[in-house]
Amino acid sequence: MNASDFSDRAQAAQTRVEELQDTICRALEAMDGGSFVEDRWSRGGGGGGKTRILEGGHVLEKAGVNTSAVFGEVPEAVRAQMPGDGERFFATGVSLVLHPRNPHAPTTHANFRYIERGSTGWFGGGADLTPYVLYDEDAAHFHEQLAGPCDAYDVEFYPRFKAWCDRYFYLPHRGEARGVGGLFFDHVMVDEAADEAELVSWWSALGESFLPAYLPILERRRDQPFDDDLRQWQLMRRGRYVEFNLLHDRGTKFGLQTNGRIESIFMSLPPLVRWDYNVEPAPGSPGARLLDVLKTPREWLERRTG
Amino acid sequence: MNASDFSDRAQAAQTRVEELQDTICRALEAMDGGSFVEDRWSRGGGGGGKTRILEGGHVLEKAGVNTSAVFGEVPEAVRAQMPGDGERFFATGVSLVLHPRNPHAPTTHANFRYIERGSTGWFGGGADLTPYVLYDEDAAHFHEQLAGPCDAYDVEFYPRFKAWCDRYFYLPHRGEARGVGGLFFDHVMVDEAADEAELVSWWSALGESFLPAYLPILERRRDQPFDDDLRQWQLMRRGRYVEFNLLHDRGTKFGLQTNGRIESIFMSLPPLVRWDYNVEPAPGSPGARLLDVLKTPREWLERRTG
Numbered sequence: 001m002n003a004s005d006f007s008d009r010a011q012a013a014q015t016r017v018e019e020l021q022d023t024i025c026r027a028l029e030a031m032d033g034g035s036f037v038e039d040r041w042s043r044g045g046g047g048g049g050k051t052r053i054l055e056g057g058h059v060l061e062k063a064g065v066n067t068s069a070v071f072g073e074v075p076e077a078v079r080a081q082m083p084g085d086g087e088r089f090f091a092t093g094v095s096l097v098l099h100p101r102n103p104h105a106p107t108t109h110a111n112f113r114y115i116e117r118g119s120t121g122w123f124g125g126g127a128d129l130t131p132y133v134l135y136d137e138d139a140a141h142f143h144e145q146l147a148g149p150c151d152a153y154d155v156e157f158y159p160r161f162k163a164w165c166d167r168y169f170y171l172p173h174r175g176e177a178r179g180v181g182g183l184f185f186d187h188v189m190v191d192e193a194a195d196e197a198e199l200v201s202w203w204s205a206l207g208e209s210f211l212p213a214y215l216p217i218l219e220r221r222r223d224q225p226f227d228d229d230l231r232q233w234q235l236m237r238r239g240r241y242v243e244f245n246l247l248h249d250r251g252t253k254f255g256l257q258t259n260g261r262i263e264s265i266f267m268s269l270p271p272l273v274r275w276d277y278n279v280e281p282a283p284g285s286p287g288a289r290l291l292d293v294l295k296t297p298r299e300w301l302e303r304r305t306g
Numbered sequence: 307m308n309a310s311d312f313s314d315r316a317q318a319a320q321t322r323v324e325e326l327q328d329t330i331c332r333a334l335e336a337m338d339g340g341s342f343v344e345d346r347w348s349r350g351g352g353g354g355g356k357t358r359i360l361e362g363g364h365v366l367e368k369a370g371v372n373t374s375a376v377f378g379e380v381p382e383a384v385r386a387q388m389p390g391d392g393e394r395f396f397a398t399g400v401s402l403v404l405h406p407r408n409p410h411a412p413t414t415h416a417n418f419r420y421i422e423r424g425s426t427g428w429f430g431g432g433a434d435l436t437p438y439v440l441y442d443e444d445a446a447h448f449h450e451q452l453a454g455p456c457d458a459y460d461v462e463f464y465p466r467f468k469a470w471c472d473r474y475f476y477l478p479h480r481g482e483a484r485g486v487g488g489l490f491f492d493h494v495m496v497d498e499a500a501d502e503a504e505l506v507s508w509w510s511a512l513g514e515s516f517l518p519a520y521l522p523i524l525e526r527r528r529d530q531p532f533d534d535d536l537r538q539w540q541l542m543r544r545g546r547y548v549e550f551n552l553l554h555d556r557g558t559k560f561g562l563q564t565n566g567r568i569e570s571i572f573m574s575l576p577p578l579v580r581w582d583y584n585v586e587p588a589p590g591s592p593g594a595r596l597l598d599v600l601k602t603p604r605e606w607l608e609r610r611t612g
Contacts, residue, residue: 053583270581
């Protein structure tokens, strides 16, 4: 069995994912001045990936932009959760997590993937923002850029996937969202689309919207002055990121259940993190303002209704 | 329902656990010069606890020594895993995690607990050591002190619980033990003991053995010189501690499933932690020597056999 045993759509998705990795890495290198290091790995059962990491950059303290295209027998551990039937699957995607140095700049995560099993194929992914200091205009800009390609395809997509993101990136033991959200979607089935080519274009355009959604925010926050108190707050909030990724993240669970490459899975973990006992930001402080929004997710876009 | 609805053994165990907390905190404060801060909390369903935290000490970067005594209806989430029958349970224990500043000094964790459900009661707990630099004599001393009370009661206990510790504190995704082990035991049933009073004495003596097992090691390593490379190695290895506690630790899972007090559960997480991509210690380095032992757990005591 090899990748060419799967649909033309699968091969086109892999090409798209790898183009996106190249485009995003080039833009981040140009902005940061640092360079990604690439590790290629292959999977025993079929396929492999390209893990690209930039550590200790000028702007990015740690960044991972990974792609993979794996195929083979459906792993036993995930058989029941996976749509479609048949014993063979193909999955390709790009997955990135960016941890900037400056606490005024938010951490971001994005993932764009295509999976098929037997004759059934679907898209999944999303992008979300985790600020340490709340800037309403940054959150609104990020959501607006992601909403654009969604609205062009189906006006129901943005509100559905925005709400899904708020539900998914949630730490029940803290009663907090991980950040100010964005989009999260899964099982967007190709055979349910009115027009398959338009659905593929939506997914492709959404991937392209990541850079214009995030880069302008990073550009405007990268050199903003900050003191050590804010740095320590950032390190403590990064602890929540670790809690989410190890306790709840489905991608991490899937990776561990299917014996994925551990260093590629854990590239999402922040470079430096604190856990202090029972930290509560002072009432009215910027930290308290952030927590209010994490406890009660907000609508960031004014939407025409009805 | 209140604590006095349970057996005399339950009330004696709670007293023992709280005495142990006092003794350990006093000894650590005397050694460190810093002070524990106490938070008392109560549990909706019945009982409560005393969380004691020392942060930013001279020797201890972060230390938590907690007790709790909780009772009530058996929580649905843990009903099937719990021995005994009946709908009411009582659980008391002391649980501690100490993260020293100096990377030559190991992190340690210990837990001594008594639980009963209906007419069935059992002991659980253990103590284990997580070094950043391997000192054979420290590991051997720690094991020897814990083996003492075990051998006095039943010579099968130390080897059984030492092996259980190696199996339990294991990160499958890293192929590494969390540290150089110690003891881990659960469901040591009171009604299976030849002599109940002797079993209770064993558990009590084991709790008392913690300070002589750990303090001499901390005393001899606390002021040992170290460079920044070793500090960074310590922070990176602390990442493994977080991975174990969030991905595998049963105590953490139990706490989250039963809506335990989150800041008391997460006191175990280290104060400052790094995740770097794909760190491999140089062959022959102290880090490589530590990893060898973590990958293949060692017998630390020469035991008479047969």
